[in-house]
Structures are given as structure tokens and as C-alpha cells.
Amino acid sequence: MTVSRRDLLLGSAGLAAGAAGMSMLGSVPARAQSAMKFTPEQGASLRVLRWSPFVKGDEDAWLANTKKFTEATGVEVRIDKESWEDIRPKAAVAANVGSGPDVMWVWFDDAHQYPDKLLDVTDLANDLGSRYGGWYAGPEGYAKREGRFIGLPLATIGNALCYRESWVKEAGFSEFPKDTAGFLELCKALKAKGHPAGFPHGKAVGDGNNYAHWLLWSHGGKMVDESGKVVINSPETIEALKYARELYQTFIPGTESWLDVNNNRAFLAGEVSVTANGVSLYYAAKNDPKLAEMAADIRTTNLPIGPVGQTVELHQTTTAVIFKYSKFPQAAQAYLQFMFEADQMNNWIQGSSAYCCQTLKAFANNPIWTSDPVHAPYAKASDTLRPNGYAGPLGYASAAVMADYVLVDMFAEAATGQRTPEDAAKRAEQRANRYYRV
Amino acid sequence: MSVSADSIPAAPSSRWSLSRLAHDHNVLGLLFLLPAAAFLLVFLTYPLGLGVWLGFTDTRIGRSGVFIGLENYQLLWEDHIFWLSVFNTILYTTVASALKFGLGLWLALLLNERLPFKAFFRAIVLLPWVVPTVLSAIAFWWIYDAQFSIISWALIEIGLIDSNINFLGDATNARASVIAANVWRGIPFVAISLLAGLQTIPPSLHEAATLDGASSWQRFRHITLPMLTPIIAVVMTFSVLFTFTDFQLIYVLTRGGPLNATHLMATLSFQRAIPGGQLGEGAAIAVAMIPFLLAAILFSYFGLQRRRWQQGGAD
CATH class of the missing domain: 3.40.190.10 (Periplasmic binding protein-like II)
Known part of the structure; x- marks a missing residue:
């Protein structure tokens, strides 16, 4: 096995991130295993489409984390924004025509509308879940179909x-x-x-x-x-x-x-x-x-x-999906993995000022939740979340009934x-x- | 070098036929028509055909559908919200178009009089039409806000009412409110177009009628109205089409609420197709609008044909 410079950088970035997160919080569980490694394709660049932020700090933190990823890997990432209600049609068009952003933040049961167009990220999701205390069941349900992850549960927008x-x-x-x-x-x-x-x-x-x-x-x-x-x-x-x-x-x-x-x-x-x-x-x-x-x-x-x-x-949930048509699936997974590592994820949750609730249990003791008593109820959003169309399966019917x-x-x-x-x-x-x- | 006897006349003959073709009106007409026809085919016929086809399929977002015949239409037939949207659309179009015509014609007649600052007033009248619909819709959204409506506030200040008017929360009020907003926006188009029509009527006709002792109502009824009929037919056809397919006003103001009381076919079609993911059903709703639109166009066509009546003959 050969280890490229990218591997090294990415691996060490992940490790550094984990270490920094642990030292900052002092409570993120020690990782029982080392992180998976994804090697970005030669000359890879990524396009990410997200919803326009409701809290400015969310965007600032995400962009800062993305910059760190680019510095660590050399993979350029372009981040576009759309009004939150425009995400659904944009994602649908991307899925239908097989072209568009590599990574997208979608809402609710969007991912279940076109599961076969999305990259299976089960290995990555299991890796993150095992290292960060597991996924909350609610957001996990939105990202999982027939036992496989079709996206990574990114955040719950607490209500x-x-x-x-x-x-x-x-x-x-x-x-x-x-x-x-x-x-x-x-x-x-x-x-x-x-x-x-x-x-x-x-x-x-x-x-x-x-x-x-x-x-x-x-x-x-x-x-x-x-x-x-x-x-x-x-x-x-x-x-x-x-x-x-x-x-x-x-x-x-x-x-x-x-x-x-x-x-x-x-x-x-x-x-x-x-x-x-x-x-x-x-x-x-x-x-x-x-x-x-x-x-x-x-x-x-x-x-x-x-x-x-x-x-x-119900709350609102957002899932990060990678489209199968992406030419750089390894880079896209490396990017999401990097963004979910403790250092970045904690930074983002904090920047979001309690707007985005963690989907991995290890981040429940992020200092943001105790920094202001007003934040406290929002910390439980992922825990109290029940998926749309409960208790049935997620899919087009649950989405259509809500729409x-x-x-x-x-x-x-x-x-x-x-x-x-x-x-x-x-x-x-x-x-x-x-x-x-x- | 030997040249076969057959090949000699060939070249002049093809040149001759090309030049003949170049002077053939039919061929030339076809050639000149081609770009426009291609444009219409690609940007109008194809999307329309695709829409009609989608209406016969169960296509959903992210999944290409299969042909299901009239199933979408059967489902819509049994769907009370679809029928409510048909009722709302007809009500909205009829009332708003009638008001736009009445008020627009009145405004056009006023603007056709000798007024000081005529050009200024004509420019002002166009404003509602010029402002992007979404912007005027947002302005109306505030005007109709349940808590912060300026109308409610003013009426409370004057002492005419005690509490805010529930503009968009009550079905009847909501319908009236969206119609009022549509009328406000649509009047300039009708008024300015009819004004243009009024200016084509020769003043000599009015002068002759006045000399014959015709009253102003008689002059309006027997000169202005008949002369204006062709332009009324065109203007009202467009006005009805714009109103029938309205989307932005409703989407910004109510999204079809309260309880679907202002859902138009266009907004329901969007709701089912895009957020709801059911492209087939959404397309079927859109296709269901076509007969109504065709009826409006036919009305205009026959309206335009009534030239004999304008010239004093029977229909």
C-alpha cells in the first residue's frame, strides 16, 4: 500500500481535528479506532449546494472549515446557496438530469425521493457513528434506506x-x-x-x-x-x-x-x-x-x-447527500468526513448559535448548549425528533402528504x-x- | 479530354432550378418561416407536448414514470381540492377580469379627455404594471397582514372598526383581497391598451353624431364601443389569460390558503408537482387548464370576426 501526500494530510488533519475537539471539549469519547481514509481523486474539485443560512455564524464557520479542508487536501470546494424552499426542486432536477452539485444539503425526506441517485455512504456513516457516540435515531431515519445510508444526517433545526x-x-x-x-x-x-x-x-x-x-x-x-x-x-x-x-x-x-x-x-x-x-x-x-x-x-x-x-x-432535518454522478466521490466523502470530525463539527455547531443541533451524540455537550439558557431546549432536537409520516416508511407519499x-x-x-x-x-x-x- | 453529352446541360439546369427555387414564393416563404417554426417547436410545442405526456404518466421527482392513461385525471376528478381550485380560478378570473375591464375602460375614457399633465398621468397609471409582481405582492402582503395591516390600522384610528380585519384568514375576505390585488395590478394594461384604441377613433365621427343630436351615452354606445370592440377582444383575451394563469400573487400572499380558499389551478399544479414531487399529477392539473384557455382564445377569435356588426350590419 502506498501512502500519498493527500492521504497523509487528510489522515493527519482528521487526527488533529479529533484531538483538538477532544482537548477543547474534554468529553468527546476517545476513538476506539482510527478514521477511514478517502483519497481524493487527482485534480478533484467539489461543488456544494446548501440552503441560505438563517444564522450568519453558521455560514462563516462552514466556510472556515471548508477552507481548512482545501488547505489540507488541495481540493477546491465551491459552496453555493439557495433559499431553503428552492433546495427541493434543485435537488430533484440534479437527480433527474444527472448533473449538478456533488454534495447537497437536502431537507426532510428528499433523499428518499431518489435514493438510487445517491452515493451509498454507509461505510463513512458507520465510521463516524462508531467514533462519535452514534447517530440519533430520528435524523438517522431520514438518511437511511433499507439499512444503507444514502446521506449523512447533518443537523436538526430545533423548534x-x-x-x-x-x-x-x-x-x-x-x-x-x-x-x-x-x-x-x-x-x-x-x-x-x-x-x-x-x-x-x-x-x-x-x-x-x-x-x-x-x-x-x-x-x-x-x-x-x-x-x-x-x-x-x-x-x-x-x-x-x-x-x-x-x-x-x-x-x-x-x-x-x-x-x-x-x-x-x-x-x-x-x-x-x-x-x-x-x-x-x-x-x-x-x-x-x-x-x-x-x-x-x-x-x-x-x-x-x-x-x-x-x-x-417534527423539527426540520437536513441531510448531506452525494450524488452518484459526482466525478469525485472519494473527494466528496473525504470532505464530509473532514467536516464531521470533532474540531470542525464543534466549530460549526458553535457558529450556528444553537440553530443547528448535532446529529452525532458525542457533540451533545458542545459548550453552545450551556452558554445561554435560551439554547438548552434546542439541544434536544435530534433526540425528540420523530420522522415525517411516522410510523410509516419515508418516501414519496410522506413527502407528498406534507407538501x-x-x-x-x-x-x-x-x-x-x-x-x-x-x-x-x-x-x-x-x-x-x-x-x-x- | 472528352465530355459526355449528358453532362453538358446538367450544370445550367441545376443553376436554373436553384435560381427558380430562389424566386419561388412558396419555397422562400418556407425558408423564412423555418427559424420561427423551429423556435416555436423547441420552446413551445415540445414543452407543451411533454407536459401533456407527463399528465398521462405517474412520473415523480427522481423517477421517470410509465404511461397510466387517464388515471391522473380520474384521481383529480375525485379530488375536492382540485375542484375547489377550479372554482377559485374561474371566480378569480371572472371577477378580476370584469373589474379590470370596467375600471380600465373608465380610466381609458378619462385619460382620453383633454386633461392637464396628460402624459404624466398616463405614465403614472402604468406604474402598477411596471412594478415586478413579486414586489407588489409583498407590498400587498403587508397591506393585508393580520396584525400590521395599514388599512386595519387606519380604520381603527378613524374609529370605524375595533379590531384588525382578517384579510387573508377568512375565505371570503381572502378571495376578495387577492382579486383586489390582481385588479390593481392589471388595470394599467387594460386602460393603456384601450386608450390606444380610443385614439384611433376619428373625431369626425363624434362631431357628426353630435351635430345629429346624439347624447354622450349614444355616442359611446354607437360609436366608441363598436369601434373599440376588436381591441377590447384582444386586450381582454390577454387579460383573461394572465389572470387565469396567475401564480405569483397567490404564492406570495396566501400559498393557496386559508384552507385552500385561494388555491388556483396554477398554484395547485406547482404544489403537487414540485414540493409534492408528483410531476405527473401536477402536469395533469396544468393540462386541465388548457380547455379554459382555449375557450378564452376562441372567444377572442369570434369577437374579432364580428366586423360586420361594427360596420352597422347584423352579426
Whole structure:
């Protein structure tokens, strides 16, 4: 076996990265084995397409890490950005025509739409998993198909309740309720004090789906069973719909039209006391000197636990995939491996200011999660994540049901009183059956 | 060197036929038509044909489909959201086009009068048409915002209402709001085009009618309107086509909400095909728009043919 300069550099870079990460954190488990080695192809260069960052530090850290990779290996990496909603069509086109970026950050079940177009990265994923405490099951599910990794789970974009502590106290609650019943009481009290809650019932791709899935899952409902049979029309769903109807009465008017940005706007304007969002909402207040008082009053917590007895949330997940058409699969794997090594990954998680939650368990004690109490709930995102289309298989049907807003519409219909919970569940069942048909 | 007898006339003959061809109107016409025809084939016929074909397949993103006949259409036939989108599209197109025509014609008649700063006003009227749709849609998004609407704020300040108007959260309000935004954007096109038509009507006709004692309504009804009919037919055909295929306004304002009350066929087609990954079904929805669009074009064609009526004869 011959060891090239690239091998040496890459191997030593990985080792150095691991060592640095360990020394910085002092808690990343010692590696039981040495890292796999990928030898970038001669003259390799890579194109990466990612979603536009929501937190600037995320991009800065990723670019800095990429620069380190280029310095270590000589492989040039070009990073392009697209608005997060444009990623799905771009990735689909790339998969269909067999040309485009080598590496792409895709959302949710995108990778399951064209699994045969993606490079099998099982060896790399197993290598990283074994050295960094294993993957969280939720993000892993999005990246794995029939036991093989078709991508690397990159991050979970955590969702948590954001609320105004002073208003919660004013409403007579010394601490934030942990269960759904207590949460409803709190929202009623907040509304009585003129500080309504606000969750989107409109076509909000991210926040609307997060809220609807939490409502459903916290009450034990699910879209399909393990075999993919639609079971949304269930007593648990009806209970969830009744709960949503009651909670809706405590909302600010107009949430039926809310898109993803509306809850941020309303919260930052002091119009709502509690909503659910990524940590970016907190940073929007913190980075604005005029909102300093509000930022100091913002607290976050995980969404309340319902009758099901545990926290279950959708969150957003992003997976890094390598397309099979890439001329430089070794370089692409070397790149992803490098970015997942402790030094780089810790740097990126920190730079993302709690926006991107780790998918490998070893990074759970990154200092970012304890640097500000507001960050803490977001640290659990990968742990509490349940995949879209639970408990069925991921694929085109789960993606299509979400894209058609079946759950979001069902809750909006029942919450606003336009349909009875029974009717709303029945309609959702009909709509879901269109996609889950055999 | 010997030359065969047959080969001698060959060259002049081919030159002769080439020159004949070069002067043949049919051949020349065909040649000149070729670039345009190729352009239409590549950029119009092929995508349209592909769209129609996709509608008969179960193509999904990342997977080429197989022919499934009319299955997509059968599924759509049983899909209440598709029918809701058809209803919304027809309502949206009919109401918005009627309003655009009425208000546009009124504006054109006003602008055709002798006004001070006429050129300035005509330029101002064009503004909504010139502003990119996405920008005006975002402006309307703020205007209709559930919490920060300037209309709600102004009405509350005046004391006419107590709470914000739920512009985009209530089905009826949302439909009215998106139609209003579309009308605002579409009026200039109708107004300016009709104004151009009005200016082609010879003033002598109006003068003669005035001398004959015709009232202003009679002059409008029997001179202006008939003379304007061809341009109305063209303008309204385009206006109906633009409205029927509208996408940006809805996508920015509501994404088809609340509860699909403003979903148009174009937005539903996109939602199913791209985020939903079902290219076949999305294409089928788009193809289902064609009969409506054809009807609008035929309406215009027959409208344009009614020349005898314009010249005083029967239809």
C-alpha cells in the first residue's frame, strides 16, 4: 500500500481535528479506532449546494472549515446557496438530469425521493457513528434506506416554545407548564391578560407543520401505521383536534393566514406572548438594540408533553447527500468526513448559535448548549425528533402528504370551527389515502 | 479530354432550378418561416407536448414514470381540492377580469379627455404594471397582514372598526383581497391598451353624431364601443389569460390558503408537482387548464370576426 501526500494530510488533519475537539471539549469519547481514509481523486474539485443560512455564524464557520479542508487536501470546494424552499426542486432536477452539485444539503425526506441517485455512504456513516457516540435515531431515519445510508444526517433545526417570562408570571404561573393541559390553562390566562398566544394555521411549511405534528403526536395520533396504512382518523386524532380547537381560542386573530414569517413578526412586535420557532427568533431580538428589553425577557422550553407521555416533535432535518454522478466521490466523502470530525463539527455547531443541533451524540455537550439558557431546549432536537409520516416508511407519499398540507389543513379546519373534528379527520384520511394508495 | 453529352446541360439546369427555387414564393416563404417554426417547436410545442405526456404518466421527482392513461385525471376528478381550485380560478378570473375591464375602460375614457399633465398621468397609471409582481405582492402582503395591516390600522384610528380585519384568514375576505390585488395590478394594461384604441377613433365621427343630436351615452354606445370592440377582444383575451394563469400573487400572499380558499389551478399544479414531487399529477392539473384557455382564445377569435356588426350590419 502506498501512502500519498493527500492521504497523509487528510489522515493527519482528521487526527488533529479529533484531538483538538477532544482537548477543547474534554468529553468527546476517545476513538476506539482510527478514521477511514478517502483519497481524493487527482485534480478533484467539489461543488456544494446548501440552503441560505438563517444564522450568519453558521455560514462563516462552514466556510472556515471548508477552507481548512482545501488547505489540507488541495481540493477546491465551491459552496453555493439557495433559499431553503428552492433546495427541493434543485435537488430533484440534479437527480433527474444527472448533473449538478456533488454534495447537497437536502431537507426532510428528499433523499428518499431518489435514493438510487445517491452515493451509498454507509461505510463513512458507520465510521463516524462508531467514533462519535452514534447517530440519533430520528435524523438517522431520514438518511437511511433499507439499512444503507444514502446521506449523512447533518443537523436538526430545533423548534421550541419561545415565550415572554414576565407575561407568564403576570398570568400567575411561576414556571412554564410541562404538559398540554397546563399549557392550555397558561394560554387562557395569558389571553385574559391581553397577551394571546399565536401558532400558524396557514400554509407555513416549517412552523405550520411543526405545530400540527406536535399536536397530533403529543395526543398519540399518527398519519400511518408501520405498514403505511393511513390511520389518521382515530380517537387520538379527534382528541388532538379538540385540544387544538381550545388552544386556538387563546390565539391572536388571523393565524389562519400565517405563513412562516408571521409568528416571528407578531412575537417581535410584542403582539403574542408565546409561539414556537427556531432560535433565530431569539437572535432577531438579541441583535436588535431596540429590542434589548424583550430579548432579556425571552425564555424557551420544549413543547409540552401530551397524553402520549413524552416529547415528540417534527423539527426540520437536513441531510448531506452525494450524488452518484459526482466525478469525485472519494473527494466528496473525504470532505464530509473532514467536516464531521470533532474540531470542525464543534466549530460549526458553535457558529450556528444553537440553530443547528448535532446529529452525532458525542457533540451533545458542545459548550453552545450551556452558554445561554435560551439554547438548552434546542439541544434536544435530534433526540425528540420523530420522522415525517411516522410510523410509516419515508418516501414519496410522506413527502407528498406534507407538501399538500394535509395535517396543517386538518388542524386549521377543526381549530377554526369550519369542520367538526370528526369531519376534519375524515377529510385528512381521504387526502392522505390519495398518496398512500397501493 | 472528352465530355459526355449528358453532362453538358446538367450544370445550367441545376443553376436554373436553384435560381427558380430562389424566386419561388412558396419555397422562400418556407425558408423564412423555418427559424420561427423551429423556435416555436423547441420552446413551445415540445414543452407543451411533454407536459401533456407527463399528465398521462405517474412520473415523480427522481423517477421517470410509465404511461397510466387517464388515471391522473380520474384521481383529480375525485379530488375536492382540485375542484375547489377550479372554482377559485374561474371566480378569480371572472371577477378580476370584469373589474379590470370596467375600471380600465373608465380610466381609458378619462385619460382620453383633454386633461392637464396628460402624459404624466398616463405614465403614472402604468406604474402598477411596471412594478415586478413579486414586489407588489409583498407590498400587498403587508397591506393585508393580520396584525400590521395599514388599512386595519387606519380604520381603527378613524374609529370605524375595533379590531384588525382578517384579510387573508377568512375565505371570503381572502378571495376578495387577492382579486383586489390582481385588479390593481392589471388595470394599467387594460386602460393603456384601450386608450390606444380610443385614439384611433376619428373625431369626425363624434362631431357628426353630435351635430345629429346624439347624447354622450349614444355616442359611446354607437360609436366608441363598436369601434373599440376588436381591441377590447384582444386586450381582454390577454387579460383573461394572465389572470387565469396567475401564480405569483397567490404564492406570495396566501400559498393557496386559508384552507385552500385561494388555491388556483396554477398554484395547485406547482404544489403537487414540485414540493409534492408528483410531476405527473401536477402536469395533469396544468393540462386541465388548457380547455379554459382555449375557450378564452376562441372567444377572442369570434369577437374579432364580428366586423360586420361594427360596420352597422347584423352579426
